Structure formats: C-alpha cells, structure tokens
Amino acid sequence: MKGDRRAPTGQASLRPTLVYEMSAFIETLINGLLLGALYALFGLGLSISLGVMRMINIAHGDLIVVGAYITSVVMEVADVHALASLFFVAPIMFIIGWVLQRALFNHVIGRSVFAPLLVTFGLSIVVQNLLQETFTADTRSLRAENISQIGFDIGGVSIGLLPLVSAGVSAGLFALTHAVIASTHYGRQSRAVADDPSTARLVGVDDKNFFAIVTGFVMAAIAFAAVLYAIRTPFSPTAGPDRLLYSFEAVVLGGLGNLWGTFFGGLVIGVAQLFGARVSSGLGPFFGHLVFLTMLLARPQGLFAKVAR
Amino acid sequence: MLRTRSLCAGYGLFQALFNVTIEVALGELVALIGANGAGKSTLLRSIVGSVSVAKDAVFLDDEPIGAASERRQLKRGIALVPEGRRLFPSLTVLENLLLAARNGRRGMWSIDRIFAELPILGSISTKPATALSGGQQQLVAIGRALAANPNFLLCDEVSLGLAPLAVGDVYALLRKVRSAGSGIIIVEQNVSRALGESDRFYCLQKGRVVLEGRSEGADRASVAQAYFGV
Numbered sequence: 001m002k003g004d005r006r007a008p009t010g011q012a013s014l015r016p017t018l019v020y021e022m023s024a025f026i027e028t029l030i031n032g033l034l035l036g037a038l039y040a041l042f043g044l045g046l047s048i049s050l051g052v053m054r055m056i057n058i059a060h061g062d063l064i065v066v067g068a069y070i071t072s073v074v075m076e077v078a079d080v081h082a083l084a085s086l087f088f089v090a091p092i093m094f095i096i097g098w099v100l101q102r103a104l105f106n107h108v109i110g111r112s113v114f115a116p117l118l119v120t121f122g123l124s125i126v127v128q129n130l131l132q133e134t135f136t137a138d139t140r141s142l143r144a145e146n147i148s149q150i151g152f153d154i155g156g157v158s159i160g161l162l163p164l165v166s167a168g169v170s171a172g173l174f175a176l177t178h179a180v181i182a183s184t185h186y187g188r189q190s191r192a193v194a195d196d197p198s199t200a201r202l203v204g205v206d207d208k209n210f211f212a213i214v215t216g217f218v219m220a221a222i223a224f225a226a227v228l229y230a231i232r233t234p235f236s237p238t239a240g241p242d243r244l245l246y247s248f249e250a251v252v253l254g255g256l257g258n259l260w261g262t263f264f265g266g267l268v269i270g271v272a273q274l275f276g277a278r279v280s281s282g283l284g285p286f287f288g289h290l291v292f293l294t295m296l297l298a299r300p301q302g303l304f305a306k307v308a309r
Numbered sequence: 310m311l312r313t314r315s316l317c318a319g320y321g322l323f324q325a326l327f328n329v330t331i332e333v334a335l336g337e338l339v340a341l342i343g344a345n346g347a348g349k350s351t352l353l354r355s356i357v358g359s360v361s362v363a364k365d366a367v368f369l370d371d372e373p374i375g376a377a378s379e380r381r382q383l384k385r386g387i388a389l390v391p392e393g394r395r396l397f398p399s400l401t402v403l404e405n406l407l408l409a410a411r412n413g414r415r416g417m418w419s420i421d422r423i424f425a426e427l428p429i430l431g432s433i434s435t436k437p438a439t440a441l442s443g444g445q446q447q448l449v450a451i452g453r454a455l456a457a458n459p460n461f462l463l464c465d466e467v468s469l470g471l472a473p474l475a476v477g478d479v480y481a482l483l484r485k486v487r488s489a490g491s492g493i494i495i496v497e498q499n500v501s502r503a504l505g506e507s508d509r510f511y512c513l514q515k516g517r518v519v520l521e522g523r524s525e526g527a528d529r530a531s532v533a534q535a536y537f538g539v
Binding site for chain 2: 185188189191192194195196198199200201202203204205206
C-alpha cells in the first residue's frame with residue numbers, strides 16, 4: 001500500500017512526496033509518543049520504588065506480566081471487559097504488592113544496594129517459572145476488539161483508540177501520583193522517607209508499613225500498565241525482562257527520583273523505537289536502546305536529575 | 310516521670326552505655342553533659358527507640374517501655390530533636406510540622422500555636438526547610454518535635470553550630486515548653502550554659518554517669534573533673 005502512494009520520481013511528484021513524508025513523520029511521532037506514554041507507565045512503579053525506597057525491583061517486568069495473566073483469568077472467570085477487569089485486578093495487585101513488601105522486600109531494604117537487587121532477581125526467576133508452570137509457555141493476549149481495532153484518521157494521520165486510551169491513562173496516573181506526592185500526608189511521608197529514613201522514623205513514620213502501602217500502590221499502577229500492554233501485545237511468561245528494560249530506560253533517562261522525568265523518558269524511548277522501526281521494522285527496540293545509551297553518555301545523571309545534595 | 314534504669318546500649322560489639330540511670334519529671338529541664346563519645350546521644354536515642362535496649366531499661370510512670378519503635382515512643386509522648394536538626398529538605402517548613410503533627414498526638418501544640426510562639430516561622434513557612442539559617446532550622450526542628458505534642462522532649466546538641474543570638478532564641482523556646490508542663494532533656498556542649506538553663510544535670514563519661522546533681526550552685530571544679538575524667 002505504501003508503495004502505491006509513493007509517487008514516481010520527477011519534478012511534478014515532489015509536492016505529494018513531501019506531503020506524504022510529512023504526514024508519515026507526524027504519524028510516527030504521534031504514535032511514538034503514545035507508545036512512549038505506555039512505556040512511561042511501565043516505568044512509573046519503578047520510579048516510585050526507586051525514589052521512595054531506594055529499591056530497584058528486578059522483577060518489575062515480571063510483575064507486569066503477572067498482572068496480565070491475572071487479568072486474563074479475571075476476564076475468563078468474571079466474564080468482564082479487559083478494562084473493567086481492572087476493578088478486580090488493581091486491588092488484587094495492591095494486596096500482592098503489600099504482601100511482597102512485608103514478607104520479602106522489607107527484610108532487605110536499607111541494608112545494602114545489592115540485597116534488594118539479589119532478592120528481586122531471584123523473585124523474577126521464581127515468577128517466570130511459576131507462570132510457565134501454571135499457564136504454559138504459550139503466548140496469550142487479552143481480547144478487547146472494541147478498543148484495540150478502532151482507529152481514527154485525522155488529516156491523513158491514523159491513530160488507534162487503544163494507544164490514545166493508554167496515553168490518557170498513563171498521563172492521568174502520573175498526574176495522580178504527582179498530586180499524591182505533592183500535597184497529601186502520604187506524599188509528605190514518602191518525601192521524608194526518601195530524604196532521611198532514620199529521621200522519618202523519629203517523626204513517627206512507620207517505614208515498614210508505609211513501604212508496604214507504597215508497593216501496593218506501585219502494583220496497582222502496574223495493573224493498569226499490564227492490562228493496556230496485554231491488549232496491545234501478546235505476552236508470555238518470559239516477556240518480563242523486556243518490560244523491565246523499557247521501564248528502566250524511561251526511569252534512568254528521566255533522572256532517578258524524578259517522576260515527570262520518567263514520563264518524558266518513556267516518550268523518548270517510544271518515539272525512538274517507532275522511528276527506528278521505520279528504518280527497518282525489526283530495529284525498533286534497538287533504536288530505543290541506542291538513543292538511551294547515547295543520551296546516557298551525554299547526560300549520565302539523566303535529563304531532569306535532581307541537583308545532588 | 311521518664312526514667313532509665315541500668316540502661317545498657319551499644320552498636321554491634323561496641324557497648325556505649327553501662328547501667329545508666331537517669332530521670333526527668335514533667336516541667337523539669339535536665340542537662341546531659343560530657344565529652345564527645347561519652348554516650349549522650351546514644352542515651353537519648355535509646356530512650357526514643359532508635360537504639361535497641363531492654364524492655365525494663367526505660368520506664369514511663371513505672372511502666373517499662375524500652376525496646377519499642379520510635380513511632381510507639383512518639384505516641385507515648387516522647388520526642389527527639391536529633392543532632393544536626395535533620396529537617397527534610399524536600400519538605401517545606403510547614404510540611405515538616407504537618408508530618409509530625411499527623412503522626413504524633415493531639416494536644417496543646419497545634420500548628421497554629423507553634424507559629425504563634427515562633428512568629429519568625431510564619432514568613433518562611435512555605436520555604437524548603439534547608440533554605441533557612443541554622444538558628445531557624447533548630448527552631449523548626451524543635452517545632453517539629455513539639456507538633457507531635459510530647460510530654461517529654463529530648464534535644465540532642467541543642468545549640469551546636471548556632472550563633473549566640475540564635476542560641477538565646479532556642480533556650481527561650483525551651484523555657485516556654487517547660488513552663489507549659491513538658492519535661493526536657495538537653496545535650497549541651499557549653500557546660501556553663503547547660504548548668505545555667507537546667508534544673509538538674511547528669512555528667513556522662515565513657516558511657517557511665519559519673520556525676521549528677523542540682524545545676525544551681527553545682528561545684529564547677531568537680532563538674533570539670535567529671536567531664537574530663539582527670
């Protein structure tokens with residue numbers, strides 16, 4: 001189809017080609033931004049755990065996949081739409097997060113940098129194998145044709161409904177997180193703990209219990225990311241590490257501990273991937289990584305890093 | 310009445326305190342003096358639960374309350390102003406107070422009352438806590454502890470690094486807190502200031518109480534001897 005619209009060479013065809021190139025460029029850019037917003041949503045949870053608890057969760061990507069599988073089960077059992085299933089999946093994920101933090105992560109936080117890395121690395125392997133054991137290695141996807149198959153054509157630029165919804169949810173969750181951190185008691189606690197955990201305890205912050213709530217919130221955010229991702233792309237038990245990689249790139253690119261930096265970082269990765277895919281359809285992720293590495297070399301502290309204290 | 314009885318504490322294999330017994334009553338200001346490394350900070354941190362101690366090492370009105378978390382002790386009405394003030398840089402002055410107020414107890418020290426007692430904080434309440442001068446920070450740090458409405462206020466290195474005028478402000482505030490009925494323990498490097506402001510004092514040396522008594526008319530020579538251990 002693309003070939004048909006590409007005009008043959010010659011003076012007369014210059015204008016149509018330009019118009020086509022322009023609208024294709026805009027289309028790639030917009031779709032890249034929309035995809036990037038989903039990557040940003042992947043990174044949201046990671047950004048919060050890193051910012052508040054100084055914890056890097058290697059199992060983050062696998063927990064996204066867990067969310068996708070839980071959604072597929074809930075959809076089957078309760079016979080609900082993929083998005084409606086979030087009413088069940090988000091609370092379930094909150095509880096899983098709370099339990100994980102209390103039973104596992106709290107024992108390793110604050111000891112050394114490596115302890116949480118090792119524990120979550122182990123968790124990642126356990127989760128992948130449990131998923132494989134329970135759901136087999138076959139790929140699945142969440143069926144939601146009434147949003148995944150709908151698109152708009154705006155001035156020659158085609159945009160899908162699902163990416164639009166994803167981006168809206170992502171931006172909404174970032175805004176919500178920002179509001180919670182900026183102007184609620186929980187937000188003040190999270191900033192205080194991030195600043196100085198031992199003094200936070202002196203003003204009555206029960207950090208172990210608070211971290212459990214934070215991880216619960218992170219997992220609820222993961223639930224949203226998981227559903228939107230799984231409607232878009234088929235998933236399998238081993239899909240986690242790639243999700244982790246994109247999340248991590250978004251977080252690091254934006255600057256550690258900077259919420260909106262993570263959002264912007266996700267956008268950059270998404271745009272880079274889609275422009276890369278235009279060069280060659282298999283090279284999308286590669287270009288994402290390339291841009292990440294280049295920007296990391298140029299600004300190792302991330303684009304919007306907090307000023308070091 | 311808040312007291313410790315034969316309190317022993319340390320960090321790992323290092324024992325910092327040996328059988329320390331002190332007490333402070335409501336409305337009383339007690340000074341802890343002693344050279345660096347004598348164990349003054351460790352003693353305060355033991356009482357509020359930052360350093361673990363035996364359950365029967367700390368008593369509140371004859372109830373053993375040792376071995377509890379900082380949060381529990383704060384709820385019981387014991388608050389610590391840590392050495393170096395340790396305000397949260399990501400929080401404004403007001404937010405620093407709000408956090409403690411929400412986690413602490415209800416009582417006379419509302420946020421409004423604290424701002425009324427410290428009018429200087431009013432104009433800087435929305436500034437990040439670290440944008441203040443050392444003296445202002447110390448007032449906010451004490452205000453933050455007060456916001457939790459403690460019956461017993463423990464202040465570590467209350468005047469360290471402050472200008473003389475600021476030290477005056479800090480003690481003026483502490484006198485108000487005492488006359489409002491709270492018991493106060495201060496750690497103070499300046500021995501004559503400590504004795505001048507306090508009702509009673511304890512002198513620690515290498516983790517033991519080597520001298521205690523009423524501050525008024527305390528014999529400076531014996532205090533100096535206890536302080537330096539000569």
